[in-house]
Structure formats: structure tokens, C-alpha cells
Amino acid sequence: MAFTGSLTQSDVWKALQAHHQSIEHEHMRDMFAANPSRFEQFHIDAAGLSLDYSKNRINDDTMKLLFKLARQQNLTTHIAAMFSGEKVNGSEGRPALHTALRNFGDRDIMVDGENIMPEVRDTVRRMEEFCWKIRRNQWRGYSNKTFTDVVSIGIGGSFLGPKLASSALKPYWDSRLSIHYLANIDGSHITEILKRLDPATTLFIIQSKSFTTQETLKNANACRQWFLDNGGEEHDLAKHFTAVSSNIEKATAFGIAEENIFPMWDWVGGRYSLWSAIGLPLALAIGIDNFRELLRGAYAMDEHFRTAPLEHNMPVIMALLGIWYVNFFGVNSHAILPYDHYLRSLPAHLQQVDMESNGKSVTTDGNKVDYQTGPVIWGGVGTNGQHAFHQLLHQGTHFSPCDFIMPMCSHNPIDNFHAMLVSNCLSQSQALLQGKSEDEAVAELVAAGMNQAEAIVLAPQKVIPGNRPSNTLYFPKSSPQIIGALIALYEHKVAAQGMIWGINSFDQWGVELGKQLGNKVLTALESSAIPEGFDGSTNGLIRAFQQMQNYL
CATH class of the missing domain: 1.10.1390 (Phosphoglucose isomerase, C-terminal domain)
Structure with missing residues (x-):
């Protein structure tokens, strides 16, 4: 039976509070010294990803209590409800079925008594035909030239997810096509994109469910006028403009042929729409076969999240660790640190996935929460951050857990660049764990030639407290399957946190x-x-x- 009282008044919540008091002053250096097998104990593999969560301020008792909290909140029931198509987005009366878009199983998924899988698969088939025509030069512009550039016009989830995946999978791009993302309602942005393009060889994809989104329609109309002012005619619009929208009437009035309008569904939230026809620019860039591999990677993580026991469930473990810090250590931010140039857009995408989902202060039954929910998500790529914001991570008064994310192999091996990149990643997580005591700082300064008195004066400036937690997510090499699994992992982590907190992670009022x-x-x-x-x-x-x- 579900726990129906106040979350903070439950026995397991109080037990976690007491446990926090008993563990909060323990240093992870001592935990590792006492347990040489800590890496193996707090490590999990799923869908091609590996997670080392040993550098967290936890022990066996911590995890047992956190799993007990998840069971008290009926997490497995909520997960099953989401996958089965129940209306888990209660405030809008909708399911949250982005997982159906990458369902490679034989399960029917019902929405209002109708199996949605045939329409989902038909849309992927239409995307395949579309991509084939563009990439094989069967569909050309008004002057019979082949397309060289694709401009995706959207905002929010119609922009951030596809842009992330496009950047992450750049090694798989068709070199004949350049993909551009236009989102911001800023004359400078659209000017900088369009001034490099030839209207005769440019294809536009307008991404708006309602075809009324203010920023998207303003940009779309500006692109339409640019096209007409630079050689295109009204009757040529259908050759150069396509749409992903549920509003066929408005899209056709714009000049788009109905057969070139791809569907969007109410049961897919914008921040989860990469997997739908919103991913069309990505599919054009990497090819439909690689796009399917992206879906397969996400499906592998879906099945892991749906079926794995809580104790061996990667998204659940990450969700619980986040709750541990937010609700019991008082943490209010979380850093995403990809050590991979191609993953540089990951922090921005995860800001939306997490903060738009769990930036809530009211439970699903309308009561104001008396505990903290989603943290601020931020971060940056590679070693750049080490010469910028890592200072705060190491010596600041704020305590921010970090996710280090890295491929073990590079698509572009040059000399020992990648070994240096990985060494930076590992040393940063080690430094956050280990820190440097005042005695160590004094000894280091004296060894460098400073006299003892001066070293004692300077040493406090060099003290690094350590004991700052991090996860390390790693994988052999970025690929469509790996990127699909990685994005799905964070989607499910965020959903699991919302389920435990009792908030609706699928609306955004x-x-x-x-x-x-x-x-x-x-x-x-x-x-x-x-x-x-x-x-x-x-x-x-x-x-x-x-x-x-x-x-x-």
C-alpha cells in the first residue's frame, strides 16, 4: 500500500535524517581506506554505459535507506504506469510516452483505447523516405540544385535535444549536408545563419506542435521572406519548407505540402521529443540507420529502467543519490562535466530536462512541498572548466555534486591528446574526493623551497577540503547507441526523482x-x-x- 502521509514525516525520511547526522563528518578518503573494494561495490553497467558512484558520501546503510524510500514511494509502480500509458501527467490529463517512440519490443502501447505503435512506426518509415530523397538527391530545390544546408527552426525541446544529439554524433554526419539550428528570437542569430546560405540549396524544417509558437513562427516567417526575396517564388515554398506539427491547416497555409508535415503527439513533452520527427534534422545529418541506432540505445536504457531491480537500476541509483544531497545535505546545484568536445551541448539539454521537469513546489495532489526538489543544473565541457569554475568546486563555500562524463576512446586520436583529456577528468574527480590538508600544504611548500614560517602563513590559502562527491559515467566511444542510452538515462533519473518527490515531472506551467x-x-x-x-x-x-x- 502506498504511503499517504507527509513525506518528511515518514519513518524512512526521519531515519535518513538521523543517518545523515551520523555520516556527514566522515571523509571519503577514510571510506576508501577502510574499503579497498569500494569501486566494485558502488559500480554498475547498463545499456553500454558504466557508472562509478563510489566517490559519493554513502555507505551500505545509506543505499539501503534510499532504496527503502523509493519503495515507500511506490517507485516501481510509478515506473510501470509511465510505460503502460497511464495519464501520469495529471495536470494536463496526458500520458508521458516518449518511450513509445523508441519501443523496439512487441508490446502494444494504448492511449485512449488505441494502440499508438503503428503510427509511431509509420512516422519513422516516412522519415526514412524523406531522408532517402534528400540524401540521395532525389529531392532538389527550385533550381534543381541539391541541398547543402538544413535549417531547423524550433525552440526549447524542439531545439536543445536535436542540437545535442547532432553535436554528439558529428563524426557520423553526411559531409554533404550542414545542419543549422535557429531558436533564439534575436535578429543577430538569424542574420548570422542566413548570410552564409544559398536559398536555392537550403531546406527549412519548422518545428512547432501548434504552429503558433511565437519565437518559432517569427523566425519561420523571416526565413520565408528571405527565401522569397532571394530568388524563390511562392510555388517553390513546398520544395524548401517542411514541418513537424499537429496543426496541418496552419502549416499548409504557410506553404508547406501536407505530405511533408510530420506529426507531433500530445503524449510527448517537448523536452522528450528528440526521438520523434523532431529528430528529423538529426536523421538527415547522420542517416536514418544511425537514427534508429540512437533509438535502440534509448530503448536499451528504457528496458533496463523498466525491469531492473532498484538496487541494480542505474537511473534509480542516480536519482536517489541526487535526493540524498538535495534533501539531506541541502545541496541546491548539480554540475554536468562532459570530457568530450562532441558532448558540449549536454549541460544545456539537461538543464531543460531536469529543471523544467522538477522545478516544482507543489505535489501532484496540489499541496505545497515542505522539502527541496530539483537543483540548479549547470556545467561545461572538458578542461575548459578547470580554468574557470572548478575553483569554486574545490574551494568554494558551495557544495555541488558533479557528473563526470567521458568516452575512453576518441573519434579523432591525435598523439596522446585523449589520454591527457582522460587524465584531467580522473584527476579532477580524485581532487574533489581527496582534497589537501593544511599539513600537506605546508609540507608541499617547504619541499618546494619555502621556509617553514612562510609556508605556515600561506598554507591556509592552499587547503582544499575534498570530500566533495562525484559520479563518473564512462563508455568505450561515443556512438548513436551510446548517446541514445545516455540521454535516456538522464530522462529516467529525473522522472524517478519526481516520482519519489510526488511532483509532476511532465508539465511546465x-x-x-x-x-x-x-x-x-x-x-x-x-x-x-x-x-x-x-x-x-x-x-x-x-x-x-x-x-x-x-x-x-
Whole structure:
């Protein structure tokens, strides 16, 4: 039977609080010294990924209590409900079935009494035909030239996921096609993209479920006008513009042929839509076979998450470790640190996946939480961060767990570059664990030639406390399957945390208010009237905008 009381008043929550008090001053250096098998004990493999979570402030008792918390919150039941198509997104009355988009099993998945798998598979078949025509030069532009560039116009999940996967899988790109992502409603962004392109050889994909998303439609209409102003005709639009949308009427009115409009479904949230036709630019870049391999990698992680016992379930373990730090250590941020140039867009994608999902303060039954939920997600790529924000990680007053992510082999082996990159990754996680005591700092300075008195004065500046936790996710080499599994891993980690916290990880009402106010502010900005009706700050900023339009 499900636990129905306040989460923070449950026996297991109180036991975790007491356990935290007993363990919080233990140093991981001592934990490793006492347990030479710690790496093997806190290590798991799944779907081609390996997770070393031994550098966490945990012991056997910690994990037992965390798994007990997961069982109290009926995590396995919630997981099964999500995969079966139940309306787990209660505030919108929808399932969350992004997993159906990569379902390679023979399970039917029902939504409102209808098996959705035939339509899902038909969409992949249509994507295959589309990609084949473009990549084999069977579909050409209005002047019969082959396409050289694809511009994907979308925002949010229609942008971040595909951009991440496109960057991550750059070694698999067709060299004849360049893929560009246009999201920001900023004249500088669209100008910098379009000035390098030839309208006769450019294909546009407009990604908007409603075909009314303000930023996407503004950019789409600007691209349409650019095309018409530079050689294209109205009757040529269908050769150069396609769409992923559920609003066929608006898309066809734009000039897109109905057969070139791919579906979007209400049961797929934007931040999970990479796996759908939203991934069309990616499929064009890497080919439909590699796109299917991406789906297979995600499916492998889905099956692991769906069937593995909690104690051997990678997304669940990562979710519980996050809860341990957020709710019992008071941590409010988490760093994503990929040591791979091709994964440089991963932190930005995971910001949306995590913060849009679990940035909630009300439970699914409408009660305000009395505990912390999703942390701030941030990070950066490779050794760059070591010369920037890693200082705070090592010596700052804030305590931020880290995920180090690295392939063991490079697509571009040059001299010993990759060994150096991996050595930096491992040494950073080691330094966060180990730290440097004041006595060690003094000894180091004296060994370098400083006299004892000066060393004692300087040593406090060089103390690094250590005992700062990290996970290390590693794999042999980036591939479509590996990248699919990696992205799905984080999707499921976030979902599992939401299930345990009792919040809805699949809606995003917090983004609506800014949209609602934005139209009113835009009207005021474009007016010459003295603004009123807003707060004093907004009124003042509107006046400043109006006045500065004469600046040039």
C-alpha cells in the first residue's frame, strides 16, 4: 500500500535524517581506506554505459535507506504506469510516452483505447523516405540544385535535444549536408545563419506542435521572406519548407505540402521529443540507420529502467543519490562535466530536462512541498572548466555534486591528446574526493623551497577540503547507441526523482506566465505612449527602450 502521509514525516525520511547526522563528518578518503573494494561495490553497467558512484558520501546503510524510500514511494509502480500509458501527467490529463517512440519490443502501447505503435512506426518509415530523397538527391530545390544546408527552426525541446544529439554524433554526419539550428528570437542569430546560405540549396524544417509558437513562427516567417526575396517564388515554398506539427491547416497555409508535415503527439513533452520527427534534422545529418541506432540505445536504457531491480537500476541509483544531497545535505546545484568536445551541448539539454521537469513546489495532489526538489543544473565541457569554475568546486563555500562524463576512446586520436583529456577528468574527480590538508600544504611548500614560517602563513590559502562527491559515467566511444542510452538515462533519473518527490515531472506551467505577459509588454514597447499598467520597474524599462530607439 502506498504511503499517504507527509513525506518528511515518514519513518524512512526521519531515519535518513538521523543517518545523515551520523555520516556527514566522515571523509571519503577514510571510506576508501577502510574499503579497498569500494569501486566494485558502488559500480554498475547498463545499456553500454558504466557508472562509478563510489566517490559519493554513502555507505551500505545509506543505499539501503534510499532504496527503502523509493519503495515507500511506490517507485516501481510509478515506473510501470509511465510505460503502460497511464495519464501520469495529471495536470494536463496526458500520458508521458516518449518511450513509445523508441519501443523496439512487441508490446502494444494504448492511449485512449488505441494502440499508438503503428503510427509511431509509420512516422519513422516516412522519415526514412524523406531522408532517402534528400540524401540521395532525389529531392532538389527550385533550381534543381541539391541541398547543402538544413535549417531547423524550433525552440526549447524542439531545439536543445536535436542540437545535442547532432553535436554528439558529428563524426557520423553526411559531409554533404550542414545542419543549422535557429531558436533564439534575436535578429543577430538569424542574420548570422542566413548570410552564409544559398536559398536555392537550403531546406527549412519548422518545428512547432501548434504552429503558433511565437519565437518559432517569427523566425519561420523571416526565413520565408528571405527565401522569397532571394530568388524563390511562392510555388517553390513546398520544395524548401517542411514541418513537424499537429496543426496541418496552419502549416499548409504557410506553404508547406501536407505530405511533408510530420506529426507531433500530445503524449510527448517537448523536452522528450528528440526521438520523434523532431529528430528529423538529426536523421538527415547522420542517416536514418544511425537514427534508429540512437533509438535502440534509448530503448536499451528504457528496458533496463523498466525491469531492473532498484538496487541494480542505474537511473534509480542516480536519482536517489541526487535526493540524498538535495534533501539531506541541502545541496541546491548539480554540475554536468562532459570530457568530450562532441558532448558540449549536454549541460544545456539537461538543464531543460531536469529543471523544467522538477522545478516544482507543489505535489501532484496540489499541496505545497515542505522539502527541496530539483537543483540548479549547470556545467561545461572538458578542461575548459578547470580554468574557470572548478575553483569554486574545490574551494568554494558551495557544495555541488558533479557528473563526470567521458568516452575512453576518441573519434579523432591525435598523439596522446585523449589520454591527457582522460587524465584531467580522473584527476579532477580524485581532487574533489581527496582534497589537501593544511599539513600537506605546508609540507608541499617547504619541499618546494619555502621556509617553514612562510609556508605556515600561506598554507591556509592552499587547503582544499575534498570530500566533495562525484559520479563518473564512462563508455568505450561515443556512438548513436551510446548517446541514445545516455540521454535516456538522464530522462529516467529525473522522472524517478519526481516520482519519489510526488511532483509532476511532465508539465511546465511555470513557463506560461512569461508568455502571457510578453504579448502585453511587446504592445507597449511598440507604442509611443507612456507605458502604464505594469510595475514601476517594467514601466521604466519600457520607457528606456522607447527612448533608445533613436540612438542610431
